Amino acid sequence: MISFGFLTIRKHQEHEYATEMAKRASLYGIEMYRFTPLSIDPLTEKVNGEKFSHELQSWVSCMFDIPTFIYDRCFYHSDSRSKRSKPIVQWMKKRPDLIFLGNGFSSKWELYENLRVHPILSPYTVKTWRITSVHDVIEALKSNKNIILKPETGSQGKGMYCLKQTKHSLEIESTSKDIQMIKSKAELKAWAEKHLCSQSYICQPLLPLKNKYGQPFDLRLFLQKDEHGQWKERGRGIRIGEKETFIANVSSGATIISFKEWMNQIPEPKQVLINDGIDTIVTLLPSYLDETLSPLFEIGLDIGITDEGAVWILDINSKPGRKIVLETSPHEAENLYHAPLRYCRFLSEGVEVR
Known part of the structure; x- marks a missing residue:
């Protein structure tokens, strides 16, 4: 049997997803486990986690070796558990006897550096x-009236800030909707030292990506590899954020509508322009990332679309959520449970499984 581990920061994270996957694991000759980085004994390297029992159709606590194949669903934040877990996962990824379904990205800056040299992308x-000091923030504001700061290793839209220059001050809004008015360089320096010292940030201009109601929106595409290691699109949907905010993440309260429904409101000539840009990105981007950074299993691709039909790559997430697929393409739900197992089976071919 192939040993397959579902790795999360906290116990029972994404419980329903892991359980539905585990119920189908035996179809692929897979024994499924779930565990956290902190459940690994540093001396014995044994794991105190859970194994899915096909007889009981439930999870059972047990000790086991670190599984050969690992599906990494760890999301890191600023809490102590995340900080202790991250180096353990990095250690696991360096072990030649362990195979991760996808290795992820080291940072958003690495992604940008990689994409900006591609002749078509x-x-x-x-x-x-890249923002490393208050001086960098000031220089960015000189070039752009409004900017967005994103944590270099952030996800789910957390920890972002929108900086807007008004006539007499600088307005700083967080994703938690807190707004602070800055009226001097000294105040900006104090704000930056407080908020930007704990992690690295990147900065981008605030693009005009709002609908006629003043709501921010973007297109999320969910891509996965199939049982042959080929990229497939599972679903796409438009995420619409709350009015007067600057992001459209589902975790921040965004609603979802189907891409087809949204496109039906767009004039046909502009539809052609938008589809051409999206198709170019979807065709080239996943394989390019595989070749130049690290092999991936799935991607959440965020695309911004302006009134003129210009298309922009806003963000790429190697650990995407599945809500877009479940709400816009519910017929794909079963595939979501099978896909990691099928890809694990694909990776196992030619690999000596212990």
Whole structure:
């Protein structure tokens, strides 16, 4: 049997997803486990986690070796558990006897550096700066009236800030909707030292990506590899954020409508332009990332679309959520449970499984 581990920061994270997957694991000759990085004994390297019992159709606590194949669903934040877990996962990824379904990205800056040199994808890439000091923020504001700061290793839209220049001050809004008015360089310096010292950030211009109601929106595409290691699109949907906010993440309260429904409101000539840009990105991007950074299993691709029909790559997430697929393409739900197992089976071919 192939040993397959579902790895999360906290116990029972994504419980329903892991359980539905585990119920189908025996169809592929797979024994499924779930565990956290902190459940690994550093001396014995044994794991105190859970194994799915096909007889009981439930999870059972047990000790086991670290599974050969690992589906990494760890999301890191600023809490102590995340900080202790991350180096353990990095250690696991360096072990030649362990195979991760996807290795993820080291940072958003690495992604940008990679995309901006691609002859076809670079025009779709938003100009990005690395922020390491308040001086970098000031220089970015000199070039752009409004900017967005994103944590270099962030996800789910957390920890982002929107900086807007008004006539007499600088307005800083967080994703938690807190707004602070800055009226001097000294105040900006104090704000930056407080908020930007704990992690690295990138900066991008605030693009005009709002609908006629003043709501921010973007297109999320969910891509996965199939049982042959080929990229497939599972679903796409438009995420619409709350009015007067600057992001459209589902975790921040965005609603979802189907891409087809949204496109039906767009004039046909502009539809052709938009579809051409999206098709170019979807065709080239996944395989390019595989070749130049690290092999991936799935991608959440966020695309911005302006009133003129210009298409921009806003973000790429190697650990995407599945809500877009479940709400816009519910017929794909079963595939979501099978896909990691099928890809694990694909990876196991030619590999000596212990």
